[in-house]
Amino acid sequence: MTVSITDVARAAGVSASTVSRALRGRPGVSDEVRTQITAVAAELGYTASRSASSLASGRTYTIGVVAPYIGRWFFGTVLDAAEQVFSAAGYDVLLYNLGSSEARKRFFTKMPVRKRVDAVLSLLIPDEEESAALRSLGVPLASTVGGARPGFTVVGIDDRAGAESAVRHLVNLGHRRIGMIAGASGPLHWTTPIDRRAAYLHVLAEAGIEHDPALVADGDYTVDGGERAMTELLATSRPPTAVFAQSDEMAMGALRALRRHRLRVPEDVSVVGFDDHELADVVGLTTVAQPVAGQGAEAARLLLRQLDEPDSAPAGRVEMPIRLVLRDTTAPPRPRGPQ
Template identity: 35%
Template sequence: MLVVEPLPDAAARSATSPARIADVAARAGVGVATVSRVLNGRAGVRPSTRERVTEAIEALNYRPSSLARGLSLQRTMVVAALLPWFTSPSAVQRVRGIVDGLSDSGYDLMVFDLESQDRQRRAFELFDRGDRADGLLVVSTLPPAPEVERLHAAEIPCVLIDAVHSCFPSIAVDDVAGGEIATRHLLELGHRRVALIGDPPPEFRFDWSRDRTLGYERALAAAGIEVRDEYVREGTRLPQVARAIAAELLSLPERPTAVFAASDTQAIGVLEAARTLGIDVPGDLSVIGFDDIEVAAYVGLTTVRQPLVESGRRGARVLLDVLARHAVEPLRELLPLDLVVRSTTGPAPS
């Protein structure tokens, strides 16, 4: 059976389906072009007319199509976030902040996972044309030098989060200071045999791991303690890899009494290794991480907190300022770090 029903009028449509721009125009007694000018913030509309259009938008709960608005403005109305370790806890928290920062902007978010150098190259080639996204948020990595030139040539706004480059606004933390904070905490507890589990040489950038290692070395030097090569180990951010590395460290003839892990996920791997070997934490071994991901509080992990969510939120808002052609100062913004003492660190064993 074929049933044909009449098209609903504007009043009926408002109750059954989203309002259209034509409905707003009809209610305000203006043309569609006038409504469009109001929506896009353009001049040439009388205040009284603008007020009528705004009232009609509110009364009809009108939500403009991001696609249609993008076409009218010659924009995609999309922001792209490029980041490695997309499913890692710290990356998830940064993306949460980005989403919050863009929530009232009218921009949609596209996330691209840089799981390898090849995907990194492809991602920048994809987005440096400017027809996929109006701006880029590059997280925990740096654009390769050729891409920096192309992004500038194409005038594509780009903001870095957890990375620093002289050509782009950057939101970061002082990782050298963070490494010093973590190591100094262990030294103040009386530890002298302090190990470090960092990351391998950078696949993308990952200067933060190198800088945290530098902070570790500086804190030891300030205390008059030499860095022991056998106490400095490298691995990925995966906790199972950190667990295997920690098991080797904790099996040394003169094992460390404390471990600074360059990330909380690595620190959790150290805790698992200590539990497997029957080593008491913090009685026989102190462990400190970096990041303060959500699970850190549940396992009682002492850590250096960086504002992961706020870094994403701040990066998104800086990018919105750039997209709006507002002046952005300073070009490099450092967010604060805090030592969070929980139950995995304690005095060095006698």
């Protein structure tokens, strides 16, 4: 039915071991025989069974990638880049979408990656319990987005610095009532929302602006959530003149809400986002740019390096550059009359 290594061996008049060595570039095969075997294998359309070879060798040539919300631009882009690096290196990618909490629970109880992968890349740093579970797999681990964790190579950005530059930009423009559309950490325990919030508070304090809790709303990292959050902020007794959204998608939701309220951006309200989403440019969104695909590719590369040099320690945490991109959604506040 399907062609096996012994079929190739028979057709080439050699043993299965020789075929195995020849096809994988192992020494102990003469060039002459090797090319002959390669030709026969190609003619027969032979592909080695991954199940069999990984059972025999212990190597799976597969990387597990766990990601929340693949459909979201950020994670989709990271995944895309990481996958390209892996597949170029001959690794297959086993994808686990842990967006829902059931999926998350299913994954961590059944641990379907056990004995199935050579390494795991998590697109979001898992919480302590979950990372312990991953460590128990005994394979190299990497993560994008989030703080350092023992056993993990993580590539990320300086969230505090990024958020600070965004808020400071608003302060420098003269804004005093600055709102924030925060991302709740939700079921995922990542440090990003926390760091960005801390940065917001820090810059306000630094500028001598008193923090008004009513000016912070949760946007859930989605467009719709951002819209709801902005609507909330507009409903307060003294709405903000500027808003820092912790992601571009929430910022875009905010833009939508503002449009619905017939408020002009940036004349009535300034908005700054975070990420430099592919479409941020389209809507002219001022934002903090970070290398999204770059982080995925870099994390993948570091993981591959660990596989090549098993005794090298995990790389710890590497930081990618960020940059404030000024566009059209931020301006000085409108002068107002006395309240």
